[in-house]
Amino acid sequence: MKRSMTLTYEVGSGLYINITNKCPCNCTFCIRNNGDGAYGSDPLWLEHQPTAEEIINDIKKRDLSKYSEVVFCGYGEPTCELDILLTVADYIKSVSSIKTRLNTNGLGNIINKRSIEADFRGRLDTVSVSLNAPTKEEYDEVTRPSFKDTDCFAAMFEFAQNVKNYVGEVMFTVVDVIGEEKIELSRRLADKAGIKLRVREYISG
Numbered sequence: 001m002k003r004s005m006t007l008t009y010e011v012g013s014g015l016y017i018n019i020t021n022k023c024p025c026n027c028t029f030c031i032r033n034n035g036d037g038a039y040g041s042d043p044l045w046l047e048h049q050p051t052a053e054e055i056i057n058d059i060k061k062r063d064l065s066k067y068s069e070v071v072f073c074g075y076g077e078p079t080c081e082l083d084i085l086l087t088v089a090d091y092i093k094s095v096s097s098i099k100t101r102l103n104t105n106g107l108g109n110i111i112n113k114r115s116i117e118a119d120f121r122g123r124l125d126t127v128s129v130s131l132n133a134p135t136k137e138e139y140d141e142v143t144r145p146s147f148k149d150t151d152c153f154a155a156m157f158e159f160a161q162n163v164k165n166y167v168g169e170v171m172f173t174v175v176d177v178i179g180e181e182k183i184e185l186s187r188r189l190a191d192k193a194g195i196k197l198r199v200r201e202y203i204s205g
């Protein structure tokens with residue numbers, strides 16, 4: 001039996017958009033690694049890669065005026081499907097003045113093999129980048145990226161700094177389970193870059 005896929009879902013006052021399952025990381029705390037491990041039974045696991053049209057048709061069923069923001073998030077890394085992300089963001093901006101946010105691992109430049117920051121001008125209001133850890137070593141341990149010969153920590157950091165030129169607000173996030181000491185070091189690092197740090201609550205499946 002073909003089950004319907006969850007392309008949009010509500011979290012608090014936001015409307016979340018689930019673009020793709022793809023991600024080059026394998027974070028130890030990722031919700032994909034929690035739960036019962038059986039993606040097929042999880043409503044956010046996409047059975048096929050949706051097209052921009054499918055996602056837009058799903059958004060059309062929603063009343064955007066009900067929400068405080070639209071968030072590109074979901075079960076994978078949205079910049080893995082950059083064209084879809086941009087097309088959907090264009091659609092949202094063409095029909096509504098609602099704020100748009102991207103939650104990203106910040107590796108979009110490596111994923112797309114080019115600098116993508118300028119693509120977000122006029123399309124996103126906020127970019128939230130997962131800093132995850134205060135050092136490259138700890139970052140690699142936690143995120144386990146598949147790009148072995150690349151300094152992903154540096155690439156993520158550079159992306160966050162560059163994207164400030166194109167969107168209204170950029171923030172870094174860490175999950176609270178990394179502990180006070182690492183949170184403080186992360187905060188100092190974020191401060192140096194002039195980027196706000198948000199400490200997210202760890203959600204286990």
Ligand code: SF4
Pocket residue numbers: 023024025026027029030031032075076077105143
């Ligand atoms: S970057 Fe996000 S989607 Fe990818 S493994 Fe980490 S937490 Fe999961």
